[in-house]
Amino acid sequence: xxxxxxxxxxxxxxxxxxxxxxxxxxxxxxxxxxxxxxxxxxxxxxxxxxxxxxxxxxxxxxxxxxxxxxxxxxxxxxxxxxxxxxxxxxxxxxxxxxxxxxxxxxxxxxxx
Amino acid sequence: xxxxxxxxxxxxxxxxxxxxxxxxxxxxxxxxxxxxxxxxxxxxxxxxxxxxxxxxxxxxxxxxxxxxxxxxxxxxxxxxxxxxxxxxxxxxxxxxxxxxxxxxxxxxxxxx
Numbered sequence: 750x751x752x753x754x755x756x757x758x759x760x761x762x763x764x765x766x767x768x769x770x771x772x773x774x775x776x777x778x779x780x781x782x783x784x785x786x787x788x789x790x791x792x793x794x795x796x797x798x799x800x801x802x803x804x805x806x807x808x809x810x811x812x813x814x815x816x817x818x819x820x821x822x823x824x825x826x827x828x829x830x831x832x833x834x835x836x837x838x839x840x841x842x843x844x845x846x847x848x849x850x851x852x853x854x855x856x857x858x859x860x861x
Numbered sequence: 862x863x864x865x866x867x868x869x870x871x872x873x874x875x876x877x878x879x880x881x882x883x884x885x886x887x888x889x890x891x892x893x894x895x896x897x898x899x900x901x902x903x904x905x906x907x908x909x910x911x912x913x914x915x916x917x918x919x920x921x922x923x924x925x926x927x928x929x930x931x932x933x934x935x936x937x938x939x940x941x942x943x944x945x946x947x948x949x950x951x952x953x954x955x956x957x958x959x960x961x962x963x964x965x966x967x968x969x970x971x972x973x
Contacts, residue, residue, distance in 0.1 A: 792897065792906065850899065852963050 751775050755840050755853035762830040762860045770825040770856050772840030780843045781823040782807075782850065783815065785836040792839065798823055830860045863888040865952050867964035875972055878940050882967045884950030885932040894933050896924055897949040899966065907935070907948075940971045 756771045774781065779800045784792040794807030798817040812834060814826040823842075827834060837857050841850040865886045874880055884894065896907040908917045910926035910933055917924050921940075926933045937944055947966040954962055 753840055753842055753851050753853035755838075755856050757856060758854070759857045760859070762827075762858065764830060764832065764860060766830050767826070767828045768830065768858075770827075770838055770840075770858070772823045772825065772853060773821050774823075774840075774842040774851070775821065776842060776844075776851065777820060778842035778844050778851070779820065780850075781817065782841045782843075783813070783823070783825045784839045784841065785809065785834075786839060786855070787836050795825065795838075827858075832860050834858065835860045863952070863954055863962050865950055865962050865964035867948075867950050867967050869967060870965065871968045871970075873970045873972065874940055876941055878971075879936065879938045880940060880969060882935040882937075882948050882950075882969070883932060884934070884964055886950075886952045886962075887931065888952055888954040888962065890954050891928065892953040894926055895951045895953065896933070896935050897951065899947040899949055937969075940969075942971050942973055945969055945971045 753774045760768060762768055782797045783795040785795055786792055793809045795809055795813050796804055796807050796815040798804045801817050801820050804815050804817050812831060815823060817823050835858060837855050839855050840853040843850040865884060868883045872880055893909050893911045895909050898905045898907055907922060908924045910917060910924060913926055913928040921938045924933060924935045935948060947968050949966045950964040952962045
C-alpha cells in the first residue's frame with residue numbers, strides 16, 4: 750500500500766491564481782482531512798470528509814473548496830490564491846474519527 | 862531515509878498514573894520536534910522543541926529534547942481519562958523543505 754499520497758510536493762503561485770492539491774489514499778478509509786501547517790503553529794483543519802459525496806468545513810475553510818467523488822480521492826482547491834495561504838498542506842485519512850490518522854508527505858505552497 | 866519512531870505503540874494505565882511517551886528520530890537535518898494530541902478528528906498542538914535539555918511544560922504535560930541522542934519524551938503526570946488520545950510526534954527536518962515527518966503515534970488509554 751502506498752498509504753496517503755499528495756501531489757505536488759512544492760508549488761509557487763502568484764496572487765489570484767488557482768490550483769488543486771491532489772490527495773489519494775489506498776486504504777479504503779472513509780474519513781479524509783486537509784490541514785495546513787504554518788511555522789510554529791499546530792495543524793489547522795481546513796475541510797474533512799466522512800465518505801464519498803460528503804464534505805464539511807473545519808476550522809479554517811475560507812478560500813478553499815473540496816470535493817469527494819470517490820473514496821480514494823480528496824482534492825483541495827484554491828480558487829484565488831492569497832499570500833495568507835502560504836503554508837504546508839497535509840492530507841490525512843483514517844478508518845473512523847477515533848483511530849489514528851495517516852498523513853501524506855505534505856505539499857509546500859508559496860503564494861507571491 | 863528520514864524517519865520518526867514512537868514507542869510504545871499503545872499504553873493502558875489507570876487514572877493517577879504517570880506515563881512517558883518516547884519519540885526517536887533519524888533525519889538528515891533537524892529544525893524542530895513537535896508533539897500533538899489527537900482526539901477525534903483534529904490533532905492539537907502541544908509542544909515545539911528546538912533546543913536540547915530545555916523542558917517545556919504545560920500543566921501536567923512536559924517534554925524535553927535530546928539532540929545528541931536524537932529523541933524526545935513526553936511526560937504526563939497524574940493522568941486523567943481526558944488524556945486518552947493518540948499522541949503524535951513529528952520532526953521538521955530542514956528549513957528549506959518545511960515538511961513534517963510524523964511518527965505513527967502512541968495510543969494512550971486512561972481508565973478510571
